[in-house]
Amino acid sequence: MNMGLEGKTAVITGGASGLGRETARYLTAEAARVVIADINADAIAETLAELREGRAEAEGITVDVSNYEDCQAMAQMAVEKFGSLDVVVAAAGIARGTFFVETEPADWERMMAININGVMNTNHACAKTMLQTGASGSIVNIASEAGKVGEKRMVVYGATKGAVIGFTKSLATELGRNGIRVNAVCPGVTKTPMTAYVTPDMEAAFTKFYPLKRLGLARDIASTITFLASEQSSWITGQAISVSGGFSRC
Numbered sequence: 001m002n003m004g005l006e007g008k009t010a011v012i013t014g015g016a017s018g019l020g021r022e023t024a025r026y027l028t029a030e031a032a033r034v035v036i037a038d039i040n041a042d043a044i045a046e047t048l049a050e051l052r053e054g055r056a057e058a059e060g061i062t063v064d065v066s067n068y069e070d071c072q073a074m075a076q077m078a079v080e081k082f083g084s085l086d087v088v089v090a091a092a093g094i095a096r097g098t099f100f101v102e103t104e105p106a107d108w109e110r111m112m113a114i115n116i117n118g119v120m121n122t123n124h125a126c127a128k129t130m131l132q133t134g135a136s137g138s139i140v141n142i143a144s145e146a147g148k149v150g151e152k153r154m155v156v157y158g159a160t161k162g163a164v165i166g167f168t169k170s171l172a173t174e175l176g177r178n179g180i181r182v183n184a185v186c187p188g189v190t191k192t193p194m195t196a197y198v199t200p201d202m203e204a205a206f207t208k209f210y211p212l213k214r215l216g217l218a219r220d221i222a223s224t225i226t227f228l229a230s231e232q233s234s235w236i237t238g239q240a241i242s243v244s245g246g247f248s249r250c
């Protein structure tokens with residue numbers, strides 16, 4: 001199936017690891033060009049080396065998504081290097097499993113700064129650039145099942161991801177008239193460096209709650225993001241789509 005992504009330019013925050021890196025593989029396999037935007041410069045270099053080895057067109061930029069000027073620079077880079085900005089994947093995020101009463105205000109502020117302010121910075125800087133250049137396109141924000149149903153030890157994380165879902169739905173109502181679609185993907189527990197703490201015993205316990213009886217793989221999420229980035233989903237906007245083996249069913 002031709003996804004219609006050839007020659008499109010995608011900015012991927014958190015693109016140097018896990019779900020973001022897998023999405024870069026999927027998008028470049030469809031002949032899209034990618035800007036890998038991440039806080040980890042070494043991981044960006046590794047990711048670019050892998051993508052370019054496969055003859056993909058890829059550039060990298062070190063950004064902290066909690067900094068608005070960094071997000072402006074990454075949006076500008078897409079246009080300067082590749083001539084357009086058509087797809088945005090906001091995957092940068094952090095997680096920490098701790099009971100709420102054991103956390104401190106500084107922990108909440110950091111998580112809010114990256115997981116929700118970072119998504120807003122990314123969406124604002126990129127949407128402005130898309131509007132200025134007249135590009136239609138697709139924005140995909142990575143939320144979480146924790147933002148839909150709530151999870152123990154993920155209280156502030158769940159709050160940030162719930163905020164991403166609400167933000168995505170509202171922004172979709174503003175940008176639709178410009179031909180820019182905005183959706184969220186809500187993964188269940190998926191095997192990436194973020195979830196490297198999950199032991200086989202924990203995995204066995206978690207999978208009991210998943211109707212499909214397994215945890216997610218990065219490709220499960222990347223294939224959905226690629227679909228949402230592409231013209232194949234041209235009448236889908238404002239949705240928060242769970243990709244989680246049936247975990248939440250809402």
Ligand SMILES: NC(=O)c1ccc[n+]([C@@H]2O[C@H](COP(=O)([O-])OP(=O)(O)OC[C@H]3O[C@@H](n4cnc5c(N)ncnc54)[C@H](O)[C@@H]3O)[C@@H](O)[C@H]2O)c1
Nearest residue numbers: 014017018019038039064065092093144187189190192194
């Ligand atoms: N893996 C899961 O089970 C799971 C489940 C639900 C949602 N998510 C969400 O998916 C997204 C990707 O997670 P992942 O599993 O690929 O994790 P990951 O840790 O493998 O990748 C996250 C990437 O974000 C980057 N990053 C962190 N802070 C940043 C900042 N301030 N600025 C720029 N980049 C920053 C990291 O360097 C890393 O490359 C996150 O938003 C996460 O909350 C993951």
